[in-house]
Amino acid sequence: MPSFRMMQNADLIARPSGAPRLELADLCKSYEEGGRTHTVLDGASLQIAPGERVAILGPSGSGKSTLLNLICGIDLPDSGSVTIGDVDLTRLSEVERTRFRRRHIGFVFQFFNLLPTLTVFENLLLPLELQGSLGAQDAERARRLLERVGLLDRSNAFPDRLSGGEQQRVALARALVHEPDLVLADEPTGNLDENMATQVAELLADLVRGERGTLVVVTHSRVLASRMDRVFRLDHGRIVEDAR
């Protein structure tokens, strides 16, 4: 049964020796808009080594968010494949992709997307709770990460009482709390002022390096991109390496 085999594959990389290799091969994605087909990705390909940190640049509407959605399996390409480690996400069922995402991927969103009804600390615990019951070491890890982003004293505050920069720092901690192999960030500094953007960019790069994960950031900020190992550009639906 293919799905069973896929789950076996998913479990195989459940304990990877290090961050997985990410390979995007010939991705195509288009949307129907008012009877017209709008092509967003047109044969996009990319290979990222384990532990590498890359930025993908592109103006608004160039398909950056679509690309991230395909990488994490929220959306499926019209054609092409997304392979993380040994697992081709496009061949997994919806449930298998969800479970894979739950275990292996961490997210940082442009608009933070913290849950307004949970405190800062509870927001951090949520990804862990989704994986099963919470233990004492989980709470400890959450506290450690909050300390690293400098917000331990705001543990019991609700997200809407924090500034934008503070909320994004919580979002960074939340993205890493379950020790994901791959961290995806969608315009993580797009909603912050220059000073705060710099701080968050540094923190993101340091944290992911510290956790030995692979990081893919989509952004139109050259400042943020400059902190990554490699920089790519989305150009008419294809990914090309940026000359810097």
Add this chain to the structure above:
Amino acid sequence: MRLLTKSSLRHLLHHRMQLVLSVVGVALGVAVVLSIDLATGSARTAFQISAETVSGRATHQISSQVGPIDERLVARLRNEVGLRASAPVVEGFASSALLPGQALRILGIDPFSEGSFRPFVVAGPSARDVGSFMTTPGGVVLSAVTAARAGVAPGDSLPVLVAGRSWSLPVVGTVEPADELTRAGLTDVLLMDISGAQDVLGLAGVLTRIDLIVPEGADSLQLLGRIRALLSPGETIVEAGTRTATMAGMIDAFDVNLTALSLLALIFGMFLIYNAMTFSVVQRRTLLGRLRALGVTRGEILRVILAEAAWIGGVGSAIGLAVGVLLGRGLVRFVTRTINDLYFAVSVERIEIEPALLVKAAALGLGATLLAALPAALEAASSEPRLALLRSVREAKSRRMIPRAAAVGVASIGAGTLLVFLPSRSLGLGFMALFFVVGGLALLTPAGALLGMHLSRPVLGRVAGSLGLIASRGLMRSLSRTAPAIAALSVAVSVTVGLGVMIQSFRGTLAEWLDATLSADVYVSLPGPTASRASGTLPPELIASFVAHPDIVGHSTYRGIDIVDGVGVYRLVALALDPRGEETFDFIEGDAASIMRAFQGAEGALVSEPFAFRRRLEVGDRVAVPTPAGAQDLTVLGVFYDYGSDQGAVIVSRALYNRFFDDSGVTSLALFVRPGADSEAIVQELLTMVPAGTTVVARTNDVLRTASLEVFDRTFEVTAVLRMLAFIVAFVGVLSALMALELERARELGVMRAWGLEPAELRRLVLTQTGLMGLVSGALAVPMGLALSAVMIFVINKRSFGWTLDMQVGPGVVAEALGLALVAALLAGVYPAWRMSRTSPAVALRGE
């Protein structure tokens, strides 16, 4: 169109489901209120039109409280008082196999005395008809509509059954009045010559009443005085319509109870609007903030939100009016049947759509919508600083409100309880007490819900794991949204439970009472115009042959006459009681044996509980009973429980009755059979003794018991329909609240989906949340429902009808409440769960 209005309309159209549910809520509320108004109003109007039509232009009527009037009084009025405008009338009820289910009113008149009394008599039958009317014995004229319905034409015969005797009456003509009202009033009338009617009704030489036209003027009082001087004891002269009004007043309490029940649907509708408008404002917090920043004034925002509510209320009310008319047509059948079963014979041909009722229902709908939307509109208009709009601040505020709401709730329940114990008989105060108790309990629900969720957390964790905990925490953290929905569901279920317990208690009490009361084995009476009403008197020779049956070892006879007096209508009963039946009565107080000794010794009267309640009588008081020998002050020997009629009954021994009444009639007969004999077989044997052309109803006590409970069940059909409608409105309210709640969390659920929550897990999460809300609501609804039923049983019912009922709570109540609430909440969660699990997290994350 102004852009502000355009923006508001677009918002409504973007949230179509919420809009539709709100409109449905108002429409149902308005429809239920209107339909009840139409149904009871039409029954009242039909009764009054019918009575007024047959009274014609009479200004006064002479009738007797204690039986028929001697027909010679007409001649004395003409000769001694000089009153020419006097018309003798004989009236009674009949039924016909050709017009099933319709009580027919036989109206016997003297065509020569009619003059201008009843224009339809003059305008109706042609001279030839009047001639044949007079010359054809038993000739009958009926309305063209009724004749067509019965399939008879002049020259045919109409078979009728009057007090158990079959007659075949020649149809001599039909009338077709030009005006609608008279036509409606005549649908149940069989017009006969007075002597023919006297024959058929068994009223030889006597009249039911005399209609008079007393000219207005200075000497009218003097004239009335002279007429009064001619009257015998028990006879009265009253303005035409007084008796009808008293009779119609019998259904007042019934009407008030139905109206209160129908208003409940509207209140649930208000809950719905309140929820929908609050959500609508919450959803637009940012938009409203931007509008304020652009310079839109508070007043303009207030107007926009209220205009939205007015639009919803207007459309909902308009739909509600249309649905209400349709619903009214359906309900009028139930209402009429109950009125026929319990109060008086009436046949409702159509519902009277009075513009005033439409305006009232629409105004209620619109007013209730605006009132329910007001808090949301005020909130939208208040330009609070950003801090106050923060979700966490709102939730903290809600949480702080919980103890305060609970305190107000306790105070409200206290006020309600105080009202309950006030020494008052006011039904209005009773409903106010009910309102305070329901309101208080609703205010306690957030605290109850929080407690319930705290208590359920450990269990939930074990049963549903992390998802269960996430679900429970989500609910506790969004009390500003969940508490109103839980309160609405709790109140809706509690009302259903409360009504259920009330009906169950009533039925249980009635069943026990029937067991105790129906101590004889076989009951015999004549069939009445409707299935549940006896009429006429049993032929004495038939009684003699029945009691002579070798298996009959004893019998009681019962003679009942309806008495209308200044207070209302009641039944005076003469009872010749077999010693075997002495334990029939269950007295509220006093020693039954000594009361029955005094009763058999003709020392006074027994009165039913509703009679004592209505007239504030206690044992030892005296009650004035009109008799042909003048009003008699009888001592109240005992007050007995009686669930047969809410109008009340006065029972005297036959010996006492015979002292004042020249009447040997027997309305019904109770027979005791030899121990071991088969009652059913005896009934069959008794029926073979009945002569041809006569019909009697003979039933074993089991059959009569079943028939009585069937009447009870029919009476509560309308309550059951209303209970269901109110619940549907509440369900729509909860559905809308829960849907809005879950859809509002689209982004939050999208984040969870992105984090790896599977679609099935998301469905489970949403359903766990709504299911948990259902369970908590159900658990809270049980004590609420019991409190409500207690107020309904001991206050509302007592003050409406004067009955003491045993509160009987079956084991199914808890299961019913939990089941109803859980199913309603789960159903309400299905759509959001399905929709959210199908929505791509990418879309949910993108937000608006």
